[in-house]
Amino acid sequence: DQQVKQNSPSLSVQEGRISILNCDYTNSMFDYFLWYKKYPAEGPTFLISISSIKDKNEDGRFTVFLNKSAKHLSLHIVPSQPGDSAVYFCAAPIGGSNFGNEKLTFGTGTRLTIIP
Amino acid sequence: DAGVTQSPTHLIKTRGQQVTLRCSPKSGHDTVSWYQQALGQGPQFIFQYYEEEERQRGNFPDRFSGHQFPNYSSELNVNALLLGDSALYLCASILDGSSYNEQFFGPGTRLTVL
Numbered sequence: 001d002q003q004v005k006q007n008s009p010s011l012s013v014q015e016g017r018i019s020i021l022n023c024d025y026t027n028s029m030f031d032y033f034l035w036y037k038k039y040p041a042e043g044p045t046f047l048i049s050i051s052s053i054k055d056k057n058e059d060g061r062f063t064v065f066l067n068k069s070a071k072h073l074s075l076h077i078v079p080s081q082p083g084d085s086a087v088y089f090c091a092a093p094i095g096g097s098n099f100g101n102e103k104l105t106f107g108t109g110t111r112l113t114i115i116p
Numbered sequence: 117d118a119g120v121t122q123s124p125t126h127l128i129k130t131r132g133q134q135v136t137l138r139c140s141p142k143s144g145h146d147t148v149s150w151y152q153q154a155l156g157q158g159p160q161f162i163f164q165y166y167e168e169e170e171r172q173r174g175n176f177p178d179r180f181s182g183h184q185f186p187n188y189s190s191e192l193n194v195n196a197l198l199l200g201d202s203a204l205y206l207c208a209s210i211l212d213g214s215s216y217n218e219q220f221f222g223p224g225t226r227l228t229v230l
Binding site for chain 2: 004006009032041042043045101105107108109
């Protein structure tokens with residue numbers, strides 16, 4: 001049962017433009033959401049998170065938006081850079097908290113390619 | 117300070133065999149979680165170890181077992197391997213009670229079952 005879904009397996013964006021990655025979830029009890037970035041031959045690295053009490057969180061070029069009524073979140077990268085080419089996963093703690101001892105459920109990932 | 121390390125990097129086994137994968141957490145971390153990432157899928161939670169005990173478990177059969185040692189390193193054991201066990205196995209470490217931005221993943225062990 002996929003509780004977090006990423007329906008776009010891949011996305012190509014010109015360098016300097018905005019990249020928008022989308023994620024939908026089914027469990028309305030989720031209180032916290034995370035985005036991870038994964039390069040080949042490396043483990044996922046934490047990128048940015050958002051609590052359900054917020055609708056936006058920003059960190060440098062990365063902004064995550066949360067629409068609770070639509071059970072949808074998106075990651076915006078502006079401007080996109082070649083080093084952003086990676087697989088991006090959205091994830092949610094099953095227990096809903098921000099503490100890292102909760103098990104995470106991940107989406108299937110979106111492969112982002114930035115075209116120079 | 118080394119981050120999370122995993123060994124071996126790659127492994128090839130045949131059906132029915134048993135395998136042991138190893139994870140050394142980041143210095144100062146006491147909790148280790150294991151994930152399985154099949155091709156084209158996101159990581160799926162297998163289990164988590166804390167204080168040498170399995171604290172949480174995902175929907176994986178008993179063929180998957182683990183252990184945590186006093187130095188917080190951990191092993192994942194898989195018995196009676198199936199073709200479907202072919203995947204990237206990731207471990208993640210964190211200091212209990214920290215938030216997710218302080219959890220780190222290792223590079224993974226790529227297991228191929230023939």
